[in-house]
Amino acid sequence: MGITIKDVAKAAGVSVASVSRALNGHDNVTAETRQRITTVARGLRYVPHSAARSLVTRRTQTIGALLPDLFGEFFSELIRGIDLAARARGLHLLVSSSHGDANEAAAALRAMQGRVDGLLIMSPHVDAAFLDDHLHMTLPAVLMNTTVQAARYATLNIDNHGGAFAMTQHLLKRGHRDIAFIGGPDGNFDASERLAGFRAALTAHGGKTKSQVLTGDFSEESGYRAGQQLLAMAKRPQTVFAANDMMAIGCLFALNQAGVRVPQDIALTGFDDIPIARYVSPPLTTVRVRIADLGQGALEQLVARMETPDAPIARARTLSCEIVVRASCGLSAGGGTHKHNMVGRSSRHAREFTGGES
C-alpha cells in the first residue's frame, strides 16, 4: 500500500498537518501551499488510509443496510433508492442480506457494528427485544417495515394496511364479491398487515362477500402454486388479490397456462408495483409502493439522525401507497383501454390514494 501522508509531506516540503489541512479543504492554508500539496499528492497517487482516518474521526462515511433477502425486483429497487441517496451524500453502502433466522441477523448486526455510522434495518421478523440485545444504543438506526413500535427507534413503514384496504375497497366498489387473497410468509410484518387490510375492508364493506386465503411466501413460485390451487377448485373465486406482485405474476402465469383469461375469467391484483408489473399481460393492477423512495427516505431519515443524534425520534412515518389500475383487474369504471397509460415511468394512471404520510 505504501504511500502515506508523510511521504506527501516530505515531497512537498511541509508538515503532515499542512497536508491534512490542504487536502481536507481547511481554510487556514495558503492557496499556494495548497496548490503545491495537491499537485504532489496527485503525482504520488496518494490515497488517504480510511481506517486511520476513521480511527481518529470516529466516522466511517459508511452506512449499512440489513436486508432479509436480495431476490427479485423489490430489493433491487430498494437498494437502488438507498444507493442513490447515499451517493448523493458521499456515503458508502455496506449491504448484508440473507438472514433467515434471528441468529444470522444477530451476527450480521454485530459484524456491522463499528463499521458503519448508521444502520438501515429491514428484517420483518426482528422485534424490539432483539434490537435492545444486539444493537448498540448509540448507533443511529432506521427500521423499515417493522413491527417494532418502540419509541426508541426511528421507523419508516409502507402503508401496507391502507394499501390493501384501498385495493380491496376498489375491488368491492367495482362489484367483486368473491375474493381470494394470496398471503405472504408467516411472521412477516408486511404480509400480515396486508392481510389485515384486506380483511378490514371486507368487514367495513358490510355487504355480503366471500373470501379465502391461500398461502404463499412472496416468491413467484408460491404464486404459481396458488394459481394451480385456484385452477383445481370446483368454483373459482371471481378475483385474486396477491400480497405482492411476484406472487401475482406467478399466479397469472398459472392461469394463462391453463387458458383461464385474466381479467375476463378471473381478475387479479398485486402489491408493490415492481417495475415489471406494467409489462406483463395483462398489465397488473397493483398497489404502488414507491420502493426506491422508501429506500431513499429511510436513508435520509438515517442521515438526519446521524447529524442530530439527540433530536427526539419523530414518530413512525408511514409512506402512502396508491392504487394503480391497469388491465388485470378488469377495466376501471371509466372504461377505455388505458393503452397509453401502460408504459413509462411518468405516465398517469387511475389512482386512489391511501391515508398518506402520517
Added chain:
Amino acid sequence: MGITIKDVAKAAGVSVASVSRALNGHDNVTAETRQRITTVARGLRYVPHSAARSLVTRRTQTIGALLPDLFGEFFSELIRGIDLAARARGLHLLVSSSHGDANEAAAALRAMQGRVDGLLIMSPHVDAAFLDDHLHMTLPAVLMNTTVQAARYATLNIDNHGGAFAMTQHLLKRGHRDIAFIGGPDGNFDASERLAGFRAALTAHGGKTKSQVLTGDFSEESGYRAGQQLLAMAKRPQTVFAANDMMAIGCLFALNQAGVRVPQDIALTGFDDIPIARYVSPPLTTVRVRIADLGQGALEQLVARMETPDAPIARARTLSCEIVVRASCGLSAGGGTHKHNMVGRSSRHAREFTGGES
C-alpha cells in the same frame, strides 16, 4: 462509542494483549483466562473497533463491487450471488453503482481504494488505460464482462458471443430466416458481443437470411419502443432476438398489446434468463446466464487473488451459457407443450450448450 479493549482488560484484570489474543482465538492463552475474558467482553458488550484493527492488520475484511447500475433483476441476481459467496467467507460487501460516465466511475474507484481488500468491477465502458490510471496496482481486482484484455487483470466473462451465436443458430435451425435483433446500449461490451455473435451465426449459416438491428438500451422501455417499431413495419420480421430479457419482455408487451401473438405471429427470444423470464406469457426462450454464479465465481476468483497475490493471473475465464427453450420462440422440434418445464428452478429444459469454460 465508549468501550474499548482497555476497559475489557481492566475489568478482566489482564493486559490488553491477552484480551486481543483471547478474543482472536490465539492459542497461547490459558483456557481459563480466555473464558474469563470472553465472559467479561460479552458482559461489557465489547465490539472491537474495526478501523483500529484495520489500521494495524492492513485488512478490512471487505470487498467492493463496482456496478454500472442497479436496475432490474440482472443486478439483483448478481449482487445476490456475490453476497452469498462473500458471506460464506465472512467478508463484507460494499456496493457502489450508477456510474454513468468515466468520471463517476473514477471517483467511485478512488473512494473504494483503501476501504476494501479487493474489488469486483463490472463497468462495461472502462478500458485498460482507465484502470491503469485509477486502480492501484496492488489492489486485487476481478473484472466482469469487460472488454479489457490486459493480462494484468483477472477477468470473468459471460460467453456473450457464444450464447448469441447458439441462440441464432437455434433459430436458424428451426427455420427462422428473417430475424430482427434488438441491441443494447452503445459501447456496452455485453451488447456488442451479443450483436457480434448474432451476426457471426448468420454469416456462418451461409443460406439466405434477412436481418435488421433495432436500437435499445437494455431497459424494458426500450424493448417496448422496439416492439412498437416492429408493429409499425409494413412487413414484420419473423423473429425477434432481444439482447437481454428485459427488452424482450418490453417488446413482448408491445406485441401482446397490439394483439400480435407470440410465437404464432412472431417469435421472440431474449438473453440472461432473469428469474421472471419463465413467468411471462408465453414463457421466454432465452440464453441462460447463471447470473448468481457469475457473481459467486467472480468473488471466489477475487478471494483467490487476495490470498495469493503473486500467483500469475489465470487467463480470462468465460462462463458458458445455455439455451433455454420455452414457448416464446415457437415450440421446439420435439413438440409438446412443455408445461411441466416452465416452472421451478431445477426443472430441465431443452438445452444447447455454448463453448463452456475456456
Added chain:
DNA sequence: ATTGCAGATGAAAACGTTTACATTCCGCTC
C-alpha cells in the same frame, strides 16, 4: 522600537488495535 495580533505552519498527542519483544512464573533436571 516595542507590543500585539492574526495567519500560516509545525510538533506531537490521540484514536484502538495487533504483535514483537520482554518479563514473569512454574516445574524440571542436574
Added chain:
DNA sequence: GAGCGGAATGTAAACGTTTTCATCTGCAAT
C-alpha cells in the same frame, strides 16, 4: 537449590490519520 526452558502474560511500539496547541512570521498600532 541453582539453573534452565517453556508457557503465559505484560509492555510498548507501530499503524496513518486528525487536531490541539505551540511556534513563527510579518505587519499594524502604539
